[in-house]
Amino acid sequence: MYAFHDVHKRYGLRTVALRRLSFEIRKGEFFVLYGPAGAGKSTVLNLLAGITRPTSGDITRAGQSIVHLPPERRNAAMAFENYALYSHLSVAENLAFPLRARGMAKAEIDKRVHQIAEVLGISHVLERRPGFLSGGQRQRVALGRAIIRPADIYLLDEPIGHLDAKLRHRMRAELKALAQEMEATVVFTTTSSKEALALGDRVAILNQGRLEQVGTPAEIYHRPANTFVAGFVGDPPMSLLPVTAEVGGGQSILRNQDGHEVCRVPAQLAGHRDLRMGIRSNSIRLTAPDTQRALPGRVAVIEHLGHSNIVVVSVAGVEVSVSVPTTVPLKPGEPVGLSIEPTGIHLFEDEKALATGGA
Numbered sequence: 001m002y003a004f005h006d007v008h009k010r011y012g013l014r015t016v017a018l019r020r021l022s023f024e025i026r027k028g029e030f031f032v033l034y035g036p037a038g039a040g041k042s043t044v045l046n047l048l049a050g051i052t053r054p055t056s057g058d059i060t061r062a063g064q065s066i067v068h069l070p071p072e073r074r075n076a077a078m079a080f081e082n083y084a085l086y087s088h089l090s091v092a093e094n095l096a097f098p099l100r101a102r103g104m105a106k107a108e109i110d111k112r113v114h115q116i117a118e119v120l121g122i123s124h125v126l127e128r129r130p131g132f133l134s135g136g137q138r139q140r141v142a143l144g145r146a147i148i149r150p151a152d153i154y155l156l157d158e159p160i161g162h163l164d165a166k167l168r169h170r171m172r173a174e175l176k177a178l179a180q181e182m183e184a185t186v187v188f189t190t191t192s193s194k195e196a197l198a199l200g201d202r203v204a205i206l207n208q209g210r211l212e213q214v215g216t217p218a219e220i221y222h223r224p225a226n227t228f229v230a231g232f233v234g235d236p237p238m239s240l241l242p243v244t245a246e247v248g249g250g251q252s253i254l255r256n257q258d259g260h261e262v263c264r265v266p267a268q269l270a271g272h273r274d275l276r277m278g279i280r281s282n283s284i285r286l287t288a289p290d291t292q293r294a295l296p297g298r299v300a301v302i303e304h305l306g307h308s309n310i311v312v313v314s315v316a317g318v319e320v321s322v323s324v325p326t327t328v329p330l331k332p333g334e335p336v337g338l339s340i341e342p343t344g345i346h347l348f349e350d351e352k353a354l355a356t357g358g359a
Ligand SMILES: Nc1ncnc2c1ncn2[C@@H]1O[C@H](COP(=O)(O)OP(=O)(O)OP(=O)(O)O)[C@@H](O)[C@H]1O
Pocket: 011, 012, 015, 016, 017, 035, 036, 037, 038, 039, 040, 041, 042, 043, 044, 191
């Protein structure tokens, strides 16, 4: 098990890349670091690889500090988004390189090279040099070179980011299956919510160097700890509406900024300030604009997903995403009503999840 203990990382005087992170990476788990560009994901990998050291705090492996161990003594295998391959070697030789360096027998090397090439769908380009490959093929070779050898930890920095949608989908499944088979400890970075939820045994959400939440895909999706996670996980993520609570008859009536009733919740929320309500697109029903108690809005954008549409509705200046069957005819600018499923709501106060909110 690897653990970060209050790890702070500054580059120079000004840039704080990581802010006092504490979390664990368990043995054999597929651990995803999910966050926007510049959140600090690569910095976490570089710290694990020993390419850089924390400004303060400690990183341990099985309870022992590793911050002073040089990269070659960490037994970490790394694949970057900007794949560095040996241009004078063929794909097969590139893949074989880490195994040769360990003195493995030729027959065993050949077997593993072919196995990995098969999994990654690059068997037909084994004799080519990297200069004669597409970007996606080069990325798969780089990934193959990282995962071909046994390592204590595999550090994969957006390793399938350059692949087309179909291949990316296939690679996700292959990679997860391979990691399980190898019982590998993997740390994988991504900027895709779909990838994070699909791959992670657990997901750590980073934002501007801060750890916003660590949890299983179900936990971060169904119980976001704060509004950043709520607005970042899921496709589309939760919509967040500022609301006020009015207490009456053992329940609270939530109203939006225009004073319209949004929904009623069976909780006493008197005295709560800076409340926001989070709701997923499939917990909202579109109604006619004059329906009683429906929240009035206007269609802003219609996104066609194929199997359904995501309709973005503007409600008192706030955008709310609603999942709507493709059979419902809608036009931008059209007035609509929104009926909110009370069991689907999440409440946040001062950006943090309230225990009373959530289905
Ligand atoms: N060697 C460096 N010197 C100075 N600043 C750096 C260095 N490496 C990273 N940074 C800064 O540290 C912060 C975190 O960067 P990092 O690359 O870890 O983020 P990231 O989440 O991996 O982003 P991306 O998805 O864009 O790769 C950013 O503000 C970045 O500009």
